[in-house]
Amino acid sequence: MPGVLAGKAVVITGAGRGLGEAYARLAAAEGASVVVNDVDSAAAASVAGAIGALADDSDIATWTGAGRLIDNCRRAYGRVDGLVNNAGLFRLADPREQDPEEFRRVLEVNLLGTAYCGLHAIRAMLEQGGAGSVVNVTSGSQSGAAALAAYGASKGGVASLTWCWAADLAGTEVRVNAVSPNAHTRMADAFERHLGARARGQNVGKPPASNAPAVVYLLSEAAAGISGRIVRVDGDELSLVQPPRTAVAVRLPEWTVAAVAEAFAGDLRQQP
Known part of the structure:
Protein backbone atom coordinates (compact mmCIF):
# COMPACT_ATOMS: atom_id res chain seq x y z
CA MET A 1 0.00 0.00 0.00
CA PRO A 2 1.34 3.49 -0.81
CA GLY A 3 2.11 5.66 2.20
CA VAL A 4 0.21 8.82 3.10
CA LEU A 5 3.06 10.95 1.72
CA ALA A 6 3.59 9.04 -1.51
CA GLY A 7 4.67 11.38 -4.31
CA LYS A 8 5.44 14.30 -1.99
CA ALA A 9 8.76 16.09 -1.54
CA VAL A 10 9.39 17.08 2.07
CA VAL A 11 12.15 19.13 3.70
CA ILE A 12 12.95 18.49 7.37
CA THR A 13 15.41 20.77 9.14
CA GLY A 14 17.54 19.64 12.06
CA ALA A 15 16.96 16.05 11.00
CA GLY A 16 20.39 14.62 11.79
CA ARG A 17 19.26 13.21 15.15
CA GLY A 18 16.53 13.27 17.77
CA LEU A 19 13.06 14.44 16.86
CA GLY A 20 14.05 15.60 13.38
CA GLU A 21 15.46 12.18 12.56
CA ALA A 22 12.24 10.55 13.77
CA TYR A 23 10.19 12.82 11.52
CA ALA A 24 12.44 12.09 8.53
CA ARG A 25 12.33 8.33 9.04
CA LEU A 26 8.55 8.17 9.24
CA ALA A 27 8.07 10.60 6.33
CA ALA A 28 10.28 8.41 4.15
CA ALA A 29 8.51 5.25 5.34
CA GLU A 30 5.22 6.87 4.31
CA GLY A 31 6.50 7.42 0.77
CA ALA A 32 7.92 10.94 0.80
CA SER A 33 11.06 12.03 -1.01
CA VAL A 34 12.90 13.64 1.91
CA VAL A 35 15.60 16.27 2.24
CA VAL A 36 17.43 15.71 5.53
CA ASN A 37 18.86 19.06 6.60
CA ASP A 38 21.35 19.52 9.41
CA VAL A 39 24.37 21.78 9.87
CA ASP A 40 26.13 18.64 11.07
CA SER A 41 26.79 17.31 7.57
CA ALA A 42 27.91 13.88 8.81
CA ALA A 43 24.71 13.41 10.81
CA ALA A 44 22.59 14.54 7.86
CA ALA A 45 24.42 12.14 5.53
CA SER A 46 24.01 9.24 7.96
CA VAL A 47 20.24 9.64 8.29
CA ALA A 48 19.80 10.36 4.59
CA GLY A 49 21.78 7.26 3.66
CA ALA A 50 19.68 5.10 5.96
CA ILE A 51 16.34 6.20 4.48
CA GLY A 52 17.29 6.89 0.87
CA ALA A 53 16.98 10.66 1.18
CA LEU A 54 18.97 13.73 0.12
CA ALA A 55 21.37 15.20 2.68
CA ASP A 56 21.73 18.97 3.02
CA ASP A 57 23.88 21.03 5.39
CA SER A 58 22.56 24.53 4.64
CA ASP A 59 22.59 26.99 7.56
CA ILE A 60 18.90 27.86 7.83
CA ALA A 61 19.62 30.75 10.21
CA THR A 62 20.46 32.88 7.16
CA TRP A 63 18.12 33.96 4.35
CA THR A 64 20.57 32.63 1.77
CA GLY A 65 21.00 29.29 3.50
CA ALA A 66 17.26 28.78 3.87
CA GLY A 67 16.77 29.61 0.20
CA ARG A 68 19.50 27.19 -0.80
CA LEU A 69 17.78 24.41 1.15
CA ILE A 70 14.40 24.89 -0.55
CA ASP A 71 16.08 25.25 -3.96
CA ASN A 72 17.98 21.99 -3.38
CA CYS A 73 14.68 20.21 -2.77
CA ARG A 74 13.16 21.63 -5.94
CA ARG A 75 16.19 20.73 -8.03
CA ALA A 76 16.31 17.18 -6.68
CA TYR A 77 12.59 16.36 -6.67
CA GLY A 78 11.03 19.00 -8.92
CA ARG A 79 8.93 20.61 -6.18
CA VAL A 80 8.48 21.09 -2.45
CA ASP A 81 5.24 19.87 -0.88
CA GLY A 82 6.10 19.93 2.79
CA LEU A 83 8.43 21.63 5.24
CA VAL A 84 9.07 20.69 8.87
CA ASN A 85 10.83 23.53 10.69
CA ASN A 86 12.48 21.43 13.38
CA ALA A 87 16.02 22.85 13.59
CA GLY A 88 16.70 24.56 16.88
CA LEU A 89 19.22 25.51 19.52
CA PHE A 90 18.53 24.75 23.16
CA ARG A 91 20.32 26.84 25.77
CA LEU A 92 19.66 27.11 29.50
CA ALA A 93 20.58 30.17 31.53
CA ASP A 94 19.56 32.16 34.55
CA PRO A 95 18.85 35.80 33.52
CA ARG A 96 21.61 36.97 35.87
CA GLU A 97 24.12 34.92 33.88
CA GLN A 98 22.64 35.02 30.36
CA ASP A 99 25.18 35.50 27.56
CA PRO A 100 23.63 38.04 25.14
CA GLU A 101 25.35 36.51 22.12
CA GLU A 102 23.99 33.08 23.01
CA PHE A 103 20.51 34.59 23.38
CA ARG A 104 20.82 36.16 19.93
CA ARG A 105 21.97 32.91 18.33
CA VAL A 106 19.02 30.97 19.79
CA LEU A 107 16.62 33.48 18.23
CA GLU A 108 18.47 33.41 14.91
CA VAL A 109 18.19 29.65 14.54
CA ASN A 110 14.85 28.92 16.21
CA LEU A 111 12.78 31.91 15.13
CA LEU A 112 14.50 33.48 12.13
CA GLY A 113 15.49 30.08 10.72
CA THR A 114 11.87 28.97 10.90
CA ALA A 115 10.72 32.23 9.31
CA TYR A 116 13.28 32.15 6.51
CA CYS A 117 12.62 28.52 5.55
CA GLY A 118 8.89 29.06 5.79
CA LEU A 119 8.93 32.15 3.59
CA HIS A 120 10.98 30.44 0.88
CA ALA A 121 8.82 27.31 1.03
CA ILE A 122 5.49 29.14 1.01
CA ARG A 123 6.49 31.14 -2.05
CA ALA A 124 7.64 27.99 -3.83
CA MET A 125 4.41 26.15 -2.94
CA LEU A 126 2.23 28.97 -4.25
CA GLU A 127 4.32 29.28 -7.39
CA GLN A 128 4.23 25.58 -8.26
CA GLY A 129 0.46 25.21 -8.04
CA GLY A 130 -0.66 26.54 -4.70
CA ALA A 131 -0.65 23.53 -2.39
CA GLY A 132 1.60 22.47 0.46
CA SER A 133 2.03 22.08 4.18
CA VAL A 134 4.36 23.86 6.59
CA VAL A 135 4.77 22.30 10.04
CA ASN A 136 6.60 24.44 12.58
CA VAL A 137 7.93 23.14 15.87
CA THR A 138 7.07 25.00 19.06
CA SER A 139 7.49 24.01 22.70
CA GLY A 140 5.62 23.98 25.98
CA SER A 141 8.30 26.40 27.19
CA GLN A 142 6.55 29.19 25.27
CA SER A 143 4.18 29.37 28.27
CA GLY A 144 7.05 29.93 30.68
CA ALA A 145 9.78 27.71 32.11
CA ALA A 146 12.75 28.30 34.38
CA ALA A 147 16.12 28.89 32.67
CA LEU A 148 14.53 28.88 29.22
CA ALA A 149 13.95 32.56 28.45
CA ALA A 150 15.76 32.55 25.09
CA TYR A 151 14.37 29.21 23.98
CA GLY A 152 10.85 29.93 25.24
CA ALA A 153 10.80 33.37 23.61
CA SER A 154 11.90 31.88 20.29
CA LYS A 155 9.21 29.19 20.45
CA GLY A 156 6.55 31.71 21.44
CA GLY A 157 7.53 33.62 18.31
CA VAL A 158 7.17 30.45 16.25
CA ALA A 159 3.65 29.95 17.65
CA SER A 160 2.65 33.48 16.65
CA LEU A 161 4.26 32.99 13.26
CA THR A 162 2.13 29.87 12.75
CA TRP A 163 -1.14 31.63 13.56
CA CYS A 164 -0.25 34.67 11.44
CA TRP A 165 0.78 32.67 8.37
CA ALA A 166 -2.36 30.56 8.63
CA ALA A 167 -4.40 33.76 8.55
CA ASP A 168 -2.36 35.10 5.61
CA LEU A 169 -2.86 31.91 3.60
CA ALA A 170 -6.54 31.37 4.35
CA GLY A 171 -8.30 30.63 1.08
CA THR A 172 -5.24 28.95 -0.45
CA GLU A 173 -4.22 25.31 -0.34
CA VAL A 174 -1.05 26.05 1.62
CA ARG A 175 -1.53 25.07 5.26
CA VAL A 176 0.54 26.15 8.25
CA ASN A 177 0.38 24.26 11.52
CA ALA A 178 2.76 23.44 14.34
CA VAL A 179 3.58 20.66 16.76
CA SER A 180 4.68 21.02 20.36
CA PRO A 181 6.55 17.76 20.99
CA ASN A 182 7.72 16.11 24.16
CA ALA A 183 10.46 13.49 24.02
CA HIS A 184 13.56 12.19 25.76
CA THR A 185 16.33 13.74 23.65
CA ARG A 186 19.71 15.39 24.25
CA MET A 187 17.78 18.60 24.98
CA ALA A 188 15.77 16.79 27.64
CA ASP A 189 18.94 15.41 29.20
CA ALA A 190 20.42 18.93 29.40
CA PHE A 191 17.20 20.22 30.95
CA GLU A 192 17.23 17.45 33.59
CA ARG A 193 20.90 18.08 34.44
CA HIS A 194 20.42 21.83 34.77
CA LEU A 195 17.25 21.85 36.86
CA GLY A 196 17.48 18.52 38.67
CA ALA A 197 14.30 17.76 40.61
CA ARG A 198 12.69 20.97 39.31
CA ALA A 199 12.60 19.39 35.83
CA ARG A 200 10.13 16.81 37.21
CA GLY A 201 11.29 14.16 34.73
CA GLN A 202 8.71 15.40 32.26
CA ASN A 203 10.54 14.05 29.19
CA VAL A 204 11.72 10.74 30.58
CA GLY A 205 10.38 7.63 28.86
CA LYS A 206 8.89 9.48 25.89
CA PRO A 207 10.61 8.40 22.64
CA PRO A 208 11.05 10.87 19.74
CA ALA A 209 9.25 8.45 17.40
CA SER A 210 5.97 8.90 19.32
CA ASN A 211 5.83 12.50 18.05
CA ALA A 212 6.34 11.66 14.37
CA PRO A 213 2.82 10.46 13.43
CA ALA A 214 1.30 13.86 14.26
CA VAL A 215 3.87 15.60 12.07
CA VAL A 216 3.33 13.22 9.15
CA TYR A 217 -0.44 13.58 9.52
CA LEU A 218 -0.16 17.38 9.23
CA LEU A 219 2.02 16.99 6.13
CA SER A 220 -0.48 14.65 4.48
CA GLU A 221 -3.67 15.22 2.53
CA ALA A 222 -5.54 13.65 5.43
CA ALA A 223 -5.10 17.04 7.13
CA ALA A 224 -6.45 19.04 4.18
CA GLY A 225 -8.35 22.05 5.47
CA ILE A 226 -6.56 22.06 8.82
CA SER A 227 -4.48 25.19 9.33
CA GLY A 228 -3.51 27.45 12.21
CA ARG A 229 -3.39 24.60 14.74
CA ILE A 230 -0.70 23.83 17.29
CA VAL A 231 -0.78 20.15 18.18
CA ARG A 232 0.69 19.10 21.52
CA VAL A 233 2.07 15.56 21.85
CA ASP A 234 2.89 14.41 25.37
CA GLY A 235 3.27 10.69 26.00
CA ASP A 236 -0.11 9.16 25.20
CA GLU A 237 -1.88 12.54 25.20
CA LEU A 238 -2.80 14.52 22.06
CA SER A 239 -4.17 18.04 22.51
CA LEU A 240 -4.47 21.45 20.87
CA VAL A 241 -2.77 24.62 22.12
CA GLN A 242 -5.05 27.65 21.88
CA PRO A 243 -3.85 31.17 21.06
CA PRO A 244 -3.46 33.47 24.08
CA ARG A 245 -6.77 35.03 25.11
Missing part, protein backbone atom coordinates in the same frame (compact mmCIF):
# COMPACT_ATOMS: atom_id res chain seq x y z
CA THR A 246 -7.96 37.60 27.60
CA ALA A 247 -8.79 35.68 30.77
CA VAL A 248 -10.96 38.29 32.47
CA ALA A 249 -11.90 41.93 31.96
CA VAL A 250 -12.54 44.40 34.73
CA ARG A 251 -14.26 47.72 33.97
CA LEU A 252 -12.71 50.64 35.82
CA PRO A 253 -14.68 53.72 36.80
CA GLU A 254 -11.57 55.79 36.11
CA TRP A 255 -7.97 55.26 35.02
CA THR A 256 -5.91 55.89 38.14
CA VAL A 257 -3.17 53.93 39.86
CA ALA A 258 -5.52 53.37 42.79
CA ALA A 259 -8.24 51.93 40.52
CA VAL A 260 -5.77 49.51 38.90
CA ALA A 261 -4.48 48.47 42.33
CA GLU A 262 -8.05 47.83 43.49
CA ALA A 263 -8.70 45.64 40.43
CA PHE A 264 -5.61 43.56 41.17
CA ALA A 265 -6.66 43.23 44.79
CA GLY A 266 -10.07 42.00 43.69
CA ASP A 267 -11.15 40.11 40.56
CA LEU A 268 -7.72 39.95 38.91
CA ARG A 269 -6.12 38.36 41.97
CA GLN A 270 -8.39 35.35 41.58
CA GLN A 271 -6.97 34.47 38.15
CA PRO A 272 -4.47 31.57 37.96
Whole structure:
Protein backbone atom coordinates (compact mmCIF):
# COMPACT_ATOMS: atom_id res chain seq x y z
CA MET A 1 0.00 0.00 0.00
CA PRO A 2 1.34 3.49 -0.81
CA GLY A 3 2.11 5.66 2.20
CA VAL A 4 0.21 8.82 3.10
CA LEU A 5 3.06 10.95 1.72
CA ALA A 6 3.59 9.04 -1.51
CA GLY A 7 4.67 11.38 -4.31
CA LYS A 8 5.44 14.30 -1.99
CA ALA A 9 8.76 16.09 -1.54
CA VAL A 10 9.39 17.08 2.07
CA VAL A 11 12.15 19.13 3.70
CA ILE A 12 12.95 18.49 7.37
CA THR A 13 15.41 20.77 9.14
CA GLY A 14 17.54 19.64 12.06
CA ALA A 15 16.96 16.05 11.00
CA GLY A 16 20.39 14.62 11.79
CA ARG A 17 19.26 13.21 15.15
CA GLY A 18 16.53 13.27 17.77
CA LEU A 19 13.06 14.44 16.86
CA GLY A 20 14.05 15.60 13.38
CA GLU A 21 15.46 12.18 12.56
CA ALA A 22 12.24 10.55 13.77
CA TYR A 23 10.19 12.82 11.52
CA ALA A 24 12.44 12.09 8.53
CA ARG A 25 12.33 8.33 9.04
CA LEU A 26 8.55 8.17 9.24
CA ALA A 27 8.07 10.60 6.33
CA ALA A 28 10.28 8.41 4.15
CA ALA A 29 8.51 5.25 5.34
CA GLU A 30 5.22 6.87 4.31
CA GLY A 31 6.50 7.42 0.77
CA ALA A 32 7.92 10.94 0.80
CA SER A 33 11.06 12.03 -1.01
CA VAL A 34 12.90 13.64 1.91
CA VAL A 35 15.60 16.27 2.24
CA VAL A 36 17.43 15.71 5.53
CA ASN A 37 18.86 19.06 6.60
CA ASP A 38 21.35 19.52 9.41
CA VAL A 39 24.37 21.78 9.87
CA ASP A 40 26.13 18.64 11.07
CA SER A 41 26.79 17.31 7.57
CA ALA A 42 27.91 13.88 8.81
CA ALA A 43 24.71 13.41 10.81
CA ALA A 44 22.59 14.54 7.86
CA ALA A 45 24.42 12.14 5.53
CA SER A 46 24.01 9.24 7.96
CA VAL A 47 20.24 9.64 8.29
CA ALA A 48 19.80 10.36 4.59
CA GLY A 49 21.78 7.26 3.66
CA ALA A 50 19.68 5.10 5.96
CA ILE A 51 16.34 6.20 4.48
CA GLY A 52 17.29 6.89 0.87
CA ALA A 53 16.98 10.66 1.18
CA LEU A 54 18.97 13.73 0.12
CA ALA A 55 21.37 15.20 2.68
CA ASP A 56 21.73 18.97 3.02
CA ASP A 57 23.88 21.03 5.39
CA SER A 58 22.56 24.53 4.64
CA ASP A 59 22.59 26.99 7.56
CA ILE A 60 18.90 27.86 7.83
CA ALA A 61 19.62 30.75 10.21
CA THR A 62 20.46 32.88 7.16
CA TRP A 63 18.12 33.96 4.35
CA THR A 64 20.57 32.63 1.77
CA GLY A 65 21.00 29.29 3.50
CA ALA A 66 17.26 28.78 3.87
CA GLY A 67 16.77 29.61 0.20
CA ARG A 68 19.50 27.19 -0.80
CA LEU A 69 17.78 24.41 1.15
CA ILE A 70 14.40 24.89 -0.55
CA ASP A 71 16.08 25.25 -3.96
CA ASN A 72 17.98 21.99 -3.38
CA CYS A 73 14.68 20.21 -2.77
CA ARG A 74 13.16 21.63 -5.94
CA ARG A 75 16.19 20.73 -8.03
CA ALA A 76 16.31 17.18 -6.68
CA TYR A 77 12.59 16.36 -6.67
CA GLY A 78 11.03 19.00 -8.92
CA ARG A 79 8.93 20.61 -6.18
CA VAL A 80 8.48 21.09 -2.45
CA ASP A 81 5.24 19.87 -0.88
CA GLY A 82 6.10 19.93 2.79
CA LEU A 83 8.43 21.63 5.24
CA VAL A 84 9.07 20.69 8.87
CA ASN A 85 10.83 23.53 10.69
CA ASN A 86 12.48 21.43 13.38
CA ALA A 87 16.02 22.85 13.59
CA GLY A 88 16.70 24.56 16.88
CA LEU A 89 19.22 25.51 19.52
CA PHE A 90 18.53 24.75 23.16
CA ARG A 91 20.32 26.84 25.77
CA LEU A 92 19.66 27.11 29.50
CA ALA A 93 20.58 30.17 31.53
CA ASP A 94 19.56 32.16 34.55
CA PRO A 95 18.85 35.80 33.52
CA ARG A 96 21.61 36.97 35.87
CA GLU A 97 24.12 34.92 33.88
CA GLN A 98 22.64 35.02 30.36
CA ASP A 99 25.18 35.50 27.56
CA PRO A 100 23.63 38.04 25.14
CA GLU A 101 25.35 36.51 22.12
CA GLU A 102 23.99 33.08 23.01
CA PHE A 103 20.51 34.59 23.38
CA ARG A 104 20.82 36.16 19.93
CA ARG A 105 21.97 32.91 18.33
CA VAL A 106 19.02 30.97 19.79
CA LEU A 107 16.62 33.48 18.23
CA GLU A 108 18.47 33.41 14.91
CA VAL A 109 18.19 29.65 14.54
CA ASN A 110 14.85 28.92 16.21
CA LEU A 111 12.78 31.91 15.13
CA LEU A 112 14.50 33.48 12.13
CA GLY A 113 15.49 30.08 10.72
CA THR A 114 11.87 28.97 10.90
CA ALA A 115 10.72 32.23 9.31
CA TYR A 116 13.28 32.15 6.51
CA CYS A 117 12.62 28.52 5.55
CA GLY A 118 8.89 29.06 5.79
CA LEU A 119 8.93 32.15 3.59
CA HIS A 120 10.98 30.44 0.88
CA ALA A 121 8.82 27.31 1.03
CA ILE A 122 5.49 29.14 1.01
CA ARG A 123 6.49 31.14 -2.05
CA ALA A 124 7.64 27.99 -3.83
CA MET A 125 4.41 26.15 -2.94
CA LEU A 126 2.23 28.97 -4.25
CA GLU A 127 4.32 29.28 -7.39
CA GLN A 128 4.23 25.58 -8.26
CA GLY A 129 0.46 25.21 -8.04
CA GLY A 130 -0.66 26.54 -4.70
CA ALA A 131 -0.65 23.53 -2.39
CA GLY A 132 1.60 22.47 0.46
CA SER A 133 2.03 22.08 4.18
CA VAL A 134 4.36 23.86 6.59
CA VAL A 135 4.77 22.30 10.04
CA ASN A 136 6.60 24.44 12.58
CA VAL A 137 7.93 23.14 15.87
CA THR A 138 7.07 25.00 19.06
CA SER A 139 7.49 24.01 22.70
CA GLY A 140 5.62 23.98 25.98
CA SER A 141 8.30 26.40 27.19
CA GLN A 142 6.55 29.19 25.27
CA SER A 143 4.18 29.37 28.27
CA GLY A 144 7.05 29.93 30.68
CA ALA A 145 9.78 27.71 32.11
CA ALA A 146 12.75 28.30 34.38
CA ALA A 147 16.12 28.89 32.67
CA LEU A 148 14.53 28.88 29.22
CA ALA A 149 13.95 32.56 28.45
CA ALA A 150 15.76 32.55 25.09
CA TYR A 151 14.37 29.21 23.98
CA GLY A 152 10.85 29.93 25.24
CA ALA A 153 10.80 33.37 23.61
CA SER A 154 11.90 31.88 20.29
CA LYS A 155 9.21 29.19 20.45
CA GLY A 156 6.55 31.71 21.44
CA GLY A 157 7.53 33.62 18.31
CA VAL A 158 7.17 30.45 16.25
CA ALA A 159 3.65 29.95 17.65
CA SER A 160 2.65 33.48 16.65
CA LEU A 161 4.26 32.99 13.26
CA THR A 162 2.13 29.87 12.75
CA TRP A 163 -1.14 31.63 13.56
CA CYS A 164 -0.25 34.67 11.44
CA TRP A 165 0.78 32.67 8.37
CA ALA A 166 -2.36 30.56 8.63
CA ALA A 167 -4.40 33.76 8.55
CA ASP A 168 -2.36 35.10 5.61
CA LEU A 169 -2.86 31.91 3.60
CA ALA A 170 -6.54 31.37 4.35
CA GLY A 171 -8.30 30.63 1.08
CA THR A 172 -5.24 28.95 -0.45
CA GLU A 173 -4.22 25.31 -0.34
CA VAL A 174 -1.05 26.05 1.62
CA ARG A 175 -1.53 25.07 5.26
CA VAL A 176 0.54 26.15 8.25
CA ASN A 177 0.38 24.26 11.52
CA ALA A 178 2.76 23.44 14.34
CA VAL A 179 3.58 20.66 16.76
CA SER A 180 4.68 21.02 20.36
CA PRO A 181 6.55 17.76 20.99
CA ASN A 182 7.72 16.11 24.16
CA ALA A 183 10.46 13.49 24.02
CA HIS A 184 13.56 12.19 25.76
CA THR A 185 16.33 13.74 23.65
CA ARG A 186 19.71 15.39 24.25
CA MET A 187 17.78 18.60 24.98
CA ALA A 188 15.77 16.79 27.64
CA ASP A 189 18.94 15.41 29.20
CA ALA A 190 20.42 18.93 29.40
CA PHE A 191 17.20 20.22 30.95
CA GLU A 192 17.23 17.45 33.59
CA ARG A 193 20.90 18.08 34.44
CA HIS A 194 20.42 21.83 34.77
CA LEU A 195 17.25 21.85 36.86
CA GLY A 196 17.48 18.52 38.67
CA ALA A 197 14.30 17.76 40.61
CA ARG A 198 12.69 20.97 39.31
CA ALA A 199 12.60 19.39 35.83
CA ARG A 200 10.13 16.81 37.21
CA GLY A 201 11.29 14.16 34.73
CA GLN A 202 8.71 15.40 32.26
CA ASN A 203 10.54 14.05 29.19
CA VAL A 204 11.72 10.74 30.58
CA GLY A 205 10.38 7.63 28.86
CA LYS A 206 8.89 9.48 25.89
CA PRO A 207 10.61 8.40 22.64
CA PRO A 208 11.05 10.87 19.74
CA ALA A 209 9.25 8.45 17.40
CA SER A 210 5.97 8.90 19.32
CA ASN A 211 5.83 12.50 18.05
CA ALA A 212 6.34 11.66 14.37
CA PRO A 213 2.82 10.46 13.43
CA ALA A 214 1.30 13.86 14.26
CA VAL A 215 3.87 15.60 12.07
CA VAL A 216 3.33 13.22 9.15
CA TYR A 217 -0.44 13.58 9.52
CA LEU A 218 -0.16 17.38 9.23
CA LEU A 219 2.02 16.99 6.13
CA SER A 220 -0.48 14.65 4.48
CA GLU A 221 -3.67 15.22 2.53
CA ALA A 222 -5.54 13.65 5.43
CA ALA A 223 -5.10 17.04 7.13
CA ALA A 224 -6.45 19.04 4.18
CA GLY A 225 -8.35 22.05 5.47
CA ILE A 226 -6.56 22.06 8.82
CA SER A 227 -4.48 25.19 9.33
CA GLY A 228 -3.51 27.45 12.21
CA ARG A 229 -3.39 24.60 14.74
CA ILE A 230 -0.70 23.83 17.29
CA VAL A 231 -0.78 20.15 18.18
CA ARG A 232 0.69 19.10 21.52
CA VAL A 233 2.07 15.56 21.85
CA ASP A 234 2.89 14.41 25.37
CA GLY A 235 3.27 10.69 26.00
CA ASP A 236 -0.11 9.16 25.20
CA GLU A 237 -1.88 12.54 25.20
CA LEU A 238 -2.80 14.52 22.06
CA SER A 239 -4.17 18.04 22.51
CA LEU A 240 -4.47 21.45 20.87
CA VAL A 241 -2.77 24.62 22.12
CA GLN A 242 -5.05 27.65 21.88
CA PRO A 243 -3.85 31.17 21.06
CA PRO A 244 -3.46 33.47 24.08
CA ARG A 245 -6.77 35.03 25.11
CA THR A 246 -7.96 37.60 27.60
CA ALA A 247 -8.79 35.68 30.77
CA VAL A 248 -10.96 38.29 32.47
CA ALA A 249 -11.90 41.93 31.96
CA VAL A 250 -12.54 44.40 34.73
CA ARG A 251 -14.26 47.72 33.97
CA LEU A 252 -12.71 50.64 35.82
CA PRO A 253 -14.68 53.72 36.80
CA GLU A 254 -11.57 55.79 36.11
CA TRP A 255 -7.97 55.26 35.02
CA THR A 256 -5.91 55.89 38.14
CA VAL A 257 -3.17 53.93 39.86
CA ALA A 258 -5.52 53.37 42.79
CA ALA A 259 -8.24 51.93 40.52
CA VAL A 260 -5.77 49.51 38.90
CA ALA A 261 -4.48 48.47 42.33
CA GLU A 262 -8.05 47.83 43.49
CA ALA A 263 -8.70 45.64 40.43
CA PHE A 264 -5.61 43.56 41.17
CA ALA A 265 -6.66 43.23 44.79
CA GLY A 266 -10.07 42.00 43.69
CA ASP A 267 -11.15 40.11 40.56
CA LEU A 268 -7.72 39.95 38.91
CA ARG A 269 -6.12 38.36 41.97
CA GLN A 270 -8.39 35.35 41.58
CA GLN A 271 -6.97 34.47 38.15
CA PRO A 272 -4.47 31.57 37.96
